[in-house]
Amino acid sequence: MPRLQRGRCGICRTVSPITRVGIIGAGNVAARHADVLSTFPDVTIAGIADTDPHRAEALASRHGSPAYGGHAGLLAAGGLDAIYVCVPPFAHGNPERDALSCDLPLFVEKPLSLDPATAEKIADELDRRGLPSAVGHHWRYLDILHRARDLLADRPVRLALGYWLDKVPPVGWWLKPEMSGGQVLEQAVHVLDLARVLVGEVAMVHAVPAGSELDGEVDRATAAVLAFEGGAAGLLAATSLCGRKHRVGLEVHAEGITLDLSETRLVVDGETVIEDDGLAKTRVDREFINAVQGRPADVRVPYREALRTHRLAHAVARSAAGRTEVRLDR
Ligand SMILES: NC(=O)c1ccc[n+]([C@@H]2O[C@H](COP(=O)([O-])OP(=O)(O)OC[C@H]3O[C@@H](n4cnc5c(N)ncnc54)[C@H](O)[C@@H]3O)[C@@H](O)[C@H]2O)c1
Structure with missing residues (x-):
């Protein structure tokens, strides 16, 4: 049965029994998260986006997921419960903002952004929406x-x-x-x-x-x-x-x-x-998924904590x- 989870901003999100994760960026660290996530029986990789469509396709085909040539296509396809942002430092900002406008919890790889202001705004928006978040400080x-x-x-x-x-x-x-x-x-x-x-x-x-x-x-x-x-x-x-x-x-x-x-x-x-x-690289993903599912979760570095570092x-x-x-x- 899908469950309803209320964010602090009052918006209700449906959380499905299988957590459907979208991944933005299909490079080294995305491959690592995809490998870990694919070992969780209650998670499916619902789509992988990369501005380089070949990289998106290569990783997506390993996980039987659809590939997208950018994050907009992944978000437009819908049906996601959470997003992993695994892009290089210069590419942070738009992926997070667009995922947040779909009210999706975020796992973001470090560093949070090239310029401090981008990360400050994302932290404020996460707080405003009351969404779970985690950062890859494994x-x-x-x-x-x-x-x-x-x-x-x-x-x-x-x-x-x-x-x-x-x-x-x-x-x-x-x-x-x-x-x-x-x-x-x-x-x-x-x-x-x-x-x-x-x-x-x-x-x-x-x-x-x-x-x-x-x-x-x-x-x-x-x-x-x-x-x-x-x-x-x-x-x-x-x-x-x-x-x-x-x-x-x-x-x-x-x-x-x-x-x-x-x-x-x-x-x-x-x-x-x-x-x-x-097991640190497994725990960092598992605890984020627990938070997305509304279960007790030991997320040690939510976005605002990572912002201090x-x-x-x-x-x-x-x-x-x-x-x-x-x-x-x-
Ligand atoms: N926590 C960790 O242990 C750990 C380990 C490795 C990398 N990282 C971090 O992860 C980030 C990515 O590193 P990587 O080694 O995977 O890099 P990478 O170059 O292998 O992969 C990044 C991918 O993002 C894609 N990309 C760039 N801009 C994009 C955009 N706007 N939308 C979608 N895709 C986009 C690139 O085409 C590339 O395929 C870096 O910031 C790095 O520091 C963290």
């Missing part, structure tokens, strides 16, 4: 993150060292600042999000870019100082100069304890290794561009 679902929080329970972090030392990702838009927004916004935003969880909010950032050998490319390295509201000091280092993924994660120091957290393991005091259970990443990027400190308003 690190929040690592089971080792719980362990880290427990270990730090009565010991405030005093020093945080964040890293994203990696190669250039294999997507054509990534090195173009006007398309990706640069490495801090595009990648290190995951680490900044972790730092907010384990250390707290950031009051001030001062970043220094290494500059690019090629005009018009994103900075290939950035170093930033972070001052946390609670008094902790932090450093963030990002580079895409490596030949392979070198180091990605967050190291934190509190009285008598050092934790080093990556996407796969937590190392305590340089000795004890705790492996993650590897997004503002921080933008502050670091702005600081690097202006070579000056940037204070964050609360």
